[in-house]
Amino acid sequence: MANSSRPRVPTAAGTRGSTAGARVEGEAGPAATAGPADPADARGTDRGEERTGAHRTTDDRHRSDHETTGHHHDTDWETAHRTAHRVGRELPPRAVSLTEAIGHTLAEPLTALTDLPAFDTAAMDGWAVSGPGPWGLEPGGAVLAGHDHPAPLADGLAVPIATGARIPPGTTAVLRRERGRTLADRLRGPNPSPGADIRPRGQECRTGAGLLPAGTPVTPAVLGLAAAAGYDRLTVRPRPRVAVLVLGDELLHRGLPTGGRIRDAIGPMIGPWLTGLGAEPVSVRLLGDLPAGSADRAGGPRGDTLVEALLDAAGSADLVLTSGGTGAGPVDRVHPALRALGARLPVDGVAVRPGHPMLLAELPDGVPLVGLPGNPLAAVSAVLTLVAPVLRGLTGRPEPDADTVRARLTEPVSRHPRDVRLVPVRLPAPGWAEPVGWAGPAMLRGIAVADAVAVLPPGPAPAAGRVRLLELPRP
Template identity: 30%
Template sequence: MRTVEEHVDTILSSLPTLESIELAVLDAQGLLCGEEVVSSTMLPAFDHSSIDGYAVRRADLKNASPDEPAHLPVVAEAEPGSREQRNVSPGSAIRIFPGALLPGGADAIVPLAWTDRGVARVNVVRCPPAGAYIRRAGEDVQPGDTAVNVGTPIGPAQVGLLAAVGRVRVQARPRPRVTVLSIGSELVDVGTTPEPGELVDVNSFALSAAARDAGGAVYRAGSVPANRDRLMSTLEAQLLRTDLLILSGGFASGSFDVVSECLSELGQVEYSRVAMQPGMPQGFGVIGEREVPVICLPNDPVSALVSFEVFARPAIRHMLGKKRLFRPMTKAAATEHLNSPAGRKQFRRGLLMRHPDGGYVVSPVGGAGAHLLFSMAQANCLIVIPEDVTEVTEGANVSVMPLVLGS
C-alpha cells in the first residue's frame, strides 16, 4: 500500500508538458501566457483629457479666485474621436470632453466644478496645477515595454492590455483535452430507467464536471461495458484526441481482468492500494503511441469524486502550467467527535461555516460510505484526517479542504 503523497508524486512526475499554441485573445482567458508580449505602441497613444472641462493655458488663470474669477472666451469644442488638432490661443479656453485630443498650447484642464459652465464665455474660479487632468501619451506603456510576461495568467486585465497593444492572438498554454469514460456492464445512461442490477452512469457526468471546473477541455465519452472488444475500440478512438484519460470503474472482480488486459496491451498501467478512505483502489500509467496519461478511479461516485480531487485535479492544473496545484487548506473546529481508520488518510464530507466568534467550524455531512452521493452534494468541503489519527474530539481543530468552484 502506498501513501496518498506517493501516488500524487507518481502521477505528477509522469505528466507531459503541453506546448503553447496560438489562440484568439479571448480564448486564452484563464490560461498562462506562452510568450513575452512586447508593445510596439504607446499607451495612451496621444495626450488627452481625463475629465469633462475646459482646456486652458495656466498663465491665463494665475489670479483666478471665487471673488475674482478669470473670464475666458470659449473658442471651440474638443470631442472624443475627433482627429482635428485644435489650439488654445492665449486668453481663451476650449470646451473638452473625456478622451478628447488635447489642444495644442493647453497645459491643464479645468474641471467643470471650478467654472460656471459657460458656453460662449466661461468664468474660472481656480487655477489647476500644471498638467492637471491630462493623460500623457506613453505614460502607461512605451514602445519596447513588456506588456505581458511568459507564464502570466491571462485574466480580464491582461485581455484588455493585449487588445490595447494591438494583439488579436497570443501564444498560451492550452487547456488539456480530458476524456472521461466510465466502465461497467451494469451502467446505463441518464434518462434510462435502470432495471434491477443496473446503475445510472453517474461518474462520467460528475467527473466531467469536475474536470471542466479544474480547467480542462472535457469530452464525456459516456460508459462502456466490461467487454474486451468494445473497451479496446473505445480506448483506441479516444487516444487520438486526448491529453489525459480519466477512467472510473473496472476495479470490480468481474471487470478488472478485462480492463487491465486492454490497458496493458496499449501501454503500462500500475494498480495500487492507496492508504486513503474512500478511494483505496487507484491506477495510473501511460498508454498509446503518444503515451497519454491515464488515471483510473474507483467505481463508487463519492470515491471517484474524492479521488479526482486528490489526484486528477492537481494533474489537470499541472498540465495547465499552474503553480498552485492543490486547493488551499484551512483549519476548523470539529462540531462533533470523528473516527478514522488507522493507517489511512480519511476524506470526510463536511459543511464548513464561519463561527460568529471568529474562525471556522466544520460538521460532517452523512456517513463515511463511498456510495452516499447525496451527502457529497450537500458538502462544501472535505475534512482531512491524517493516517496516524484515529479519532478527533469535539472542538479539536482539523484540516479542511474547501471545495470552491473554479478555485
Template identity: 35%
Template sequence: MATAPELPCHAAATSFDAAQAVVRANCAPLGIEWVALAKAGRRILAADAVARIDSPRRDSAAMDGFAVRSQDLTSDFTRLVLRAESVAGGAVPPALLADTAIRVSTGAPMPAGADRVVMHEHARVEGGHIIVPHVSGKPHVRPRASDFAQGTALLPAGTRIDPRAMVVAAAADIEKLPVWRQPRLRVLVNGDELVPPGCAVQDCDTIPDSLSEALLLMARQWGAKPLGALRVMDRVDELRATARMALEDTDVIVIAGGASDGHRDLVRAALTPLGLRMRFAGVAMKPGKPVWYGMIGGIHVLGLPGNPTAALTTARLFLAPMICALSGAGFDHALRWSERRLLHDVPAGSDRDQFLCAVADRTSDGVIIIARQEASAQMMLARADLLVERRAGADPAAAGASVRCLPF
C-alpha cells in the same frame, strides 16, 4: 521528465504522497499555441503578453471641461477665448495659444501647450468666451503612456486569462495570445449495469451513470478540453476497442469504475496490448484505495473507483492537479490547502490517509466533517464543499483543533 517504472500486477498500495509525486513527475505543459483573444478566456499564458501600443496613445483629458494653460490663469477669474473642441477618438487639435481654451471631453486628445483641464462645472461660458477661476490641485490630464507604454510586459507568463486580464490585453491592442494547450480529456465508464440518467427507471437491474458528466464538468473547471464520455461493457474486447479510439485524439483518459482489483485486471488485459505502463496501482488512502495511474505512450490514463464519493475525491486529488500541470497552471494550483478549526471532536485516524467530506462554517473559519462517510454515498456530495485531511494514525482531535482543508 522523470518517470516511475512499471509496476507488477498486484503491487502493494502506494502511499498517497508517493502517488501524487508520480503524477507530478509525469505531467508537464503540453505545448504552446496562439489563440485569438476572444478564445483565450481561462487559458494560461505561456509567455508574457506585451503591449503593442501606448495607453493612453497621447496626452488626453481625464475630465469633461476646458483645456487651458496654467500660466494664463493669473487672477481670481480669467476670461479666455473659446476656440475649438476636442473629442475622444478625434484628431489632435491645434496648439493652444495664449489666453485661449479648447472644450474637451473625457479621453479627448489635449492640444499642445495645454497642461490642465478645468472641469466644466467650474467654468462659465459667455458667448465665445469662458470665465475660469484660479485653480490648483490635480490637472486632470492623463499623460501619454501613463498607464503603460508600448513594449511593456503587462501580463506575465503563467497568468490565467480572466475578465480583468482580458481588459488589459485588449487595451494593449493584442489580437492573439500564446497559451499552453488544453489537455483533451475523455471519460470511459465501464459497468454492465450503467445506463444514461433518465433510463434507469425502466429497468430495476440498472443504475444511472452518475459519474460521466460530473467528471467532464470537473475537468472543464480545472482547464481541460472535455471530449465526452463513453460507457463500456465489462468486456476486454469492447474496452480495448473503445480505448484505441480514444487514444487517437486524447491527452488524458479517465476510466471510472475500472479501479477495483477485478476491474483493474480487466483494464490491464484490455490496455496492455495498447502499450499501457502502470505507474501505481492502489493508494493507501480512504476513500479511493483502488485508484491507479499509468501511461500509454504520452497519454495519461487514470483509473478511478466506481463509487461516486471515492471517484470524485480521487479525481479532486489526482485528476485536478494533473490537468493543471498539463495546461500550464502548475500541479500545485489545484492543491491550495488551508487551515480551519474543527467544530467538533474527531476520533483517531485510520491505518490509511483519509480525505473526508466536510462543510465549511460560513460564519467562522470552522469546519464540520459530515457523519457517516461512505465511498458509495452520493447525497452528501451536495453538501460537501471541503475535503478534510486526516493522516494515517493521526491522534484524536478535539473541537478547536486545526485541520488541513481543500476546496471540494
C-alpha cells in the same frame, strides 16, 4: 457550525464498488453499509471501502492487489498529487486570435507592446485648463476621444474635453464638468491641482513591461488586457482534450434504479467538472464491463474490448479517464487492459479516503490516463487528487501554493489513522471551513453543497485548526 448530532443518513450501495455509480469501493459481494453521514462519525477506516460481502478487510484487499497488479502499497497523497502534475507534460503551444484564446492558457509571458495609456488622456468629462482660472474658452469646439494631435492650449484658456481624449499640449489639469460653469465666454470653477484627472502616459505600464506570466488562464479580463497592450494574437497552450470511458454493466443512464441496477452518477458530472478545470471533454462513452482484450488482437469491430476502447480514446484525446473497474474484482478490467497495453503506472492506489483505488497510468503513446474509482465521492476525490494536477501540467499552469489556500475548521473532524481524508466543507466566512457531512464514498449530498474540500492529514486525534483546501471546479 455543522451539527454533530445530525442523524445518520442511509445510502444505497450497489453490487460492485470498482465500477461507476453509487457503489462501495472494492466490494465483491452483497451490498455493504456506506460510511457515516457526518465527518465526526467516521472512525478509523471508511467502512464503505471494505470488502464486506466477501468478509475481507482493506489490508486483505491490498495483499490481493499486490498479487494481481504487483503494487506493494498505496502512494501517499502528496506524492501522488505531485506525480500527476509531472505526468501532465505541457502541450505544444500555438498562436490563436484573441477571439479563439478564451479558456486556453498563456504559453508565453504577456508583455506590453505599448505604453498604457499610450498618451496623456482625460480621466473625466470636463475642460482641459491651462493655469489658474477663470479661463477663457478656446474657440474651435471640444477635444474628443480618437482625435490625434489636438492644438496646444495657451495659458489662461480652457477647452471642453471628453473622457479618454488626448490631452492638448500645455494642459495643466482637467476641471470636472460638475465643478465648472460657463458664463458668456468664460469658465469659472475651483482651481484643480496640477495633473488632476489626467491619466499620464505609461501610468499602468511602459512598453516591454511584464504583465502576466506564462501559465495564466486566459479569462475575459486577460483578453481585454492583451487587446489594450496591443495584441491581435496570443501564444497559448490549448485546453486539453479529455475522453471519458464509464464502465459498468449495472449502470442505468435514465429512470429510477430497478432490477439491481443503479443510476450512473459520475457520467453526468464529469464533463462539466472537466470544463471547469480548463479542459475540453471530447467524448463521454458509456460502456459495460468490456473484457480486457489483448494489445495485438486482430479482426472484429473496433472497441469490442477495453484495450481497443482505450486505444480509440487515446487517439483523440490528451487525457483519458476511466470510471470504475480499478479494483481487483472478477470484472474489474482496467488493470488487465493496462498490462495488455504495456502501460506504465506511476500511481497505483493512493493513501486517501475516499478514493484509494484511483490510479495514474501512461499509455504507450504518452497519453496519461486516470482511473477513477466507481463510487461517486471517491471519483470526485480522484478528480481533485490526480485529474486536476494532470490538467495543470498539460497546460503549464503551476500548482497552487498549499500554504496560502488554508482555512480554520469550525469544529474538530475525525481523521483516518493512516490515510489522508478529503472532507467536503462550506466556506461560511473568509478563513473558515465548515464540514457539511455526508462524506461517505458513495455519497454526493455533501459535495453538492460544498465550496471546497479540506485535506486532513492522517493521525490519531481529530483534526482541528487550519487545514489545506482544494477548490472545487466551477463550469
